[in-house]
Amino acid sequence: MRDDTVSAGKQDWETGVLPLREDDGEREFPGHACGVVLMDAEGADILLPRAGIGNSTLYLIHAARPGAFVELPAGWWSVLVPLAGTVSAAGERLRWDIDAGRCLLWDRPLRMMGGRSDGRWLCLCGPMEAWIRGGCESRVMADLLADEMACPPDLVTRLVALRAMLAAPEHTRDVAQGPGMGHRGKAAIVRSVFGVAESMHAQQQGLRALIDRCPGRSHRRKRWSMQRLLRIRHAIVSGHHDGRMSLDRLSRQVSYSRGHLARVYHSVFSETPSECAIRMRLQRALWLVEQTGLAFCDIAEYTGFDSQSSFSRAFKGRHGVTPTQARARSRDAGCGAEQTRRGGVRAAEQAPLHV
Numbered sequence: 001m002r003d004d005t006v007s008a009g010k011q012d013w014e015t016g017v018l019p020l021r022e023d024d025g026e027r028e029f030p031g032h033a034c035g036v037v038l039m040d041a042e043g044a045d046i047l048l049p050r051a052g053i054g055n056s057t058l059y060l061i062h063a064a065r066p067g068a069f070v071e072l073p074a075g076w077w078s079v080l081v082p083l084a085g086t087v088s089a090a091g092e093r094l095r096w097d098i099d100a101g102r103c104l105l106w107d108r109p110l111r112m113m114g115g116r117s118d119g120r121w122l123c124l125c126g127p128m129e130a131w132i133r134g135g136c137e138s139r140v141m142a143d144l145l146a147d148e149m150a151c152p153p154d155l156v157t158r159l160v161a162l163r164a165m166l167a168a169p170e171h172t173r174d175v176a177q178g179p180g181m182g183h184r185g186k187a188a189i190v191r192s193v194f195g196v197a198e199s200m201h202a203q204q205q206g207l208r209a210l211i212d213r214c215p216g217r218s219h220r221r222k223r224w225s226m227q228r229l230l231r232i233r234h235a236i237v238s239g240h241h242d243g244r245m246s247l248d249r250l251s252r253q254v255s256y257s258r259g260h261l262a263r264v265y266h267s268v269f270s271e272t273p274s275e276c277a278i279r280m281r282l283q284r285a286l287w288l289v290e291q292t293g294l295a296f297c298d299i300a301e302y303t304g305f306d307s308q309s310s311f312s313r314a315f316k317g318r319h320g321v322t323p324t325q326a327r328a329r330s331r332d333a334g335c336g337a338e339q340t341r342r343g344g345v346r347a348a349e350q351a352p353l354h355v
Contacts, residue, residue: 036057038059057126060122072111081122091106091109094231098148103148107146140197143208144197210226213267215264232253236280247274281303282314286318291330
């Protein structure tokens with residue numbers, strides 16, 4: 001099934017094999033209408049309808065051209081998975097550069113654009129009603145937390161398989177025939193959507209274990225506090241390019257005092273926001289030292305240190321070696337292509353940063 005606002009594009013994606021979980025085999029999915037629409041962003045940017053009452057359609061967006069742009073409305077849950085290259089995502093003063101092997105689960109307005117040279121990605125998105133109607137359990141959806149994380153091993157396979165099923169000629173023919181769509185085809189699609197949500201749910205098991213550390217008298221309040229803290233962590237990561245962080249600005253975002261934010265954040269994540277920011281800066285600095293030819297004074301400035309000496313002390317304290325030793329070790333191991341080493345600031349902007 002396709003949306004008339006988007007050009008058909010090519011359908012040459014390799015057919016994936018849908019992996020089965022232990023509880024998939026005998027599971028029945030009664031009452032679901034499989035409202036999943038495939039959209040290929042190859043010839044035009046994608047325009048999606050605003051969320052509203054009765055909007056129970058899930059969209060699987062396949063962006064296969066460089067620079068493909070998609071904007072999702074408020075009230076939608078989305079799972080963004082890069083297939084190759086880097087995908088830029090932005091929403092509510094937050095920004096991510098998501099590499100293949102990572103994924104983003106988000107519950108608010110989101111803008112996505114692939115890289116100029118390579119940035120293929122898939123995104124399954126829609127209102128909560130659409131996810132539940134498409135095959136997901138309300139219990140699973142209620143447990144999910146908006147977060148950027150390592151991509152579950154089977155998530156890409158499931159999304160690729162779902163796209164292959166939606167693009168298959170027999171599926172298009174069945175949809176055109178209306179309610180008579182075959183039970184096997186419907187069950188396969190619903191099982192795939194169910195599997196996507198289950199994959200994300202399983203990936204967040206460790207994160208959910210931290211909810212009890214959050215302030216609040218009920219589980220609902222604790223979960224709400226966890227989501228606020230995750231947005232602070234997102235802000236720390238997405239604001240890494242200037243290398244600096246305003247604790248006052250972060251505390252205002254969640255209506256906490258600086259001291260209360262530091263205490264709550266530490267009780268949940270075992271580090272303060274400032275310690276997290278320093279760790280992110282030093283993680284970025286290690287990549288710049290090993291993968292680029294930037295001078296250490298430039299790396300120190302780029303990652304927010306006042307001087308090269310303070311940068312060197314912090315670097316050794318975190319990584320156990322000096323910047324000079326880390327670069328020599330990297331070159332001895334053959335890491336970092338020469339082209340990347342000459343990349344300067346452009347290469348610096350590509351440094352990966354993960355919590």
